[in-house]
Amino acid sequence: MLSRWRKVAFLVACVSLVMFGMSAAAHADARWRITKERWSESDEKAWQDFVAALGATDCWTFDECIKSPANPYRHTDPKTRFYVDCADMPYVLRAYFAWKNGLPFAWQSAMQSSDGPGGDIRYSSNGNVVVSRDSVPRTAAGVPAVPILHTLVNVVSTAMFRRNSMADDPSMFTDTYSPRLDREAIVPGTIAYDVNGHASLVWRVESGGRILIFSSHPDHTLSRSHLGKEFLRTGPQLGSIFQKFRPIELVGATRASNGALVGGRIVGVPNGEIDDFSLEQYQGSPPGDPYRWHSASWSLNGENLDFYTYLRARLSKGELEYRPVEELRAMMQSICFDTRSRKQAVEVSLARGIQNTDPPHRLPDNIYGTHGVWELYSTPSRDARLKTAFKEMYDLVVEFIKMDMVDAPRLKYDGDDLPADLLAAYWEQNAACDISYVNSAGSTVALSLDDIIDRLYDLSFDPYQCVERRWGAKGGELATCRDGPEKTRWYEAQRYLRNQIDRTYDVDMGYTVESLERGPWGLRTGRGVEQGPEVDIRAWLEGIVARRGAPRAEIANPAMTP
Incomplete structure (x- = not known):
């Protein structure tokens, strides 16, 4: 099965694989019969509940989640193992739900770059167009469902999400559409597409407007976090950020005696007929030209906001309010989960023994989007999102402290020493986050989020390097690493790449170690940057607390803020 994947790996932004182990009889019984012409409101609500339950479950792979008690359909499954990557997860989950509920399902089976011949459909500058579609056949006896899921993971890539949100072709319609930015539209099951080659699913929108997401990865581990600025906003031609599955209808079918629908064709509901279709995320508020998205403004109740604050305000119940201590706790909990997910990814690589093999002579053409061993076991994209x-x-x-100094009405804080209270919350959450790894000598090394901050730009994304370097070890902690001079040289040369939090998918990065060492360095060089941005909030807060006797004007000195 892996060899088959390698034949198509160059087509996909997120490597995917589904493995099946079942008897022929079980395969024959796992049939998909279409009994409904369309997804009703109750079906869509059940879909939202299905995704929300999976997102809230303590599971670390897609396969674990689909077999967990959160999945009410698990007892009806044949013996099947799912290994699904980021782009596939929304499609496979949607298809799985449709299968279990007798619903129609269709998908884009081929995309073409709008950049012209030879363009990479994963990272096309002008998006892609749909050139072929497929759907689940409608027969009285039904069709085997598992091979359809298998087909999806071999066909779907992040290129499917990279399409113009204004496209409205009646025959080659897009699978998804652009929704409004409010709590009725951004719901569990909404897709969050990062144009740098990643897709997630929304599984909860909190009352304060924070959007919780989860996603799968090339090594099949699952991560959960909240949607932030790592999801870049672009123009409509690339389809960022939010997408929802387009309503479809089965027309012209006949109903067999067993209730199954036979024949007919799938029709996509046009954008204009979808209740929550909107170009708001591109046009701004008040709405402007979606193609002039760079100059879009965001105003709510007479207040000018940036896009991400506007988004959160729109999704909040009532007025957007920041409760700084609770916000810090929530952010640290999310980062803790992401770091624990990274641990799972590193352990998968170690279990395969990649760290014991010789590194290639040069890096992949792009370390963020490639295939093979590097795509499966390296972590540059995951690490960049963690740094972000x-x-x-x-x-x-930093903004909370500034808001507190001017008594900003949006900040809801009743204490009298916000820096100290934030610092106390920091240490509380630091103690609550248990992170560890087993070093090359077999001993457990305990870490904390505070340790991770101190070594954030030392965490190696390179799967060929020892576990100690994967976790940024120094001094005595590094002594158990078995890497030789060649791997040590690679680690040092990759420092500038580790400093970079921006994922440049369109830049050539296929350098040798000698070329990395020579430089020059800069965001568009493909060699990394000389310094990463400041992230040590603990040190910053401690500095303020130590100066608490200083005049407020000194504390607010812009030189002390990023």
């Missing part, structure tokens, strides 16, 4: 989360936490806490 730490930076976002740092920036937000």
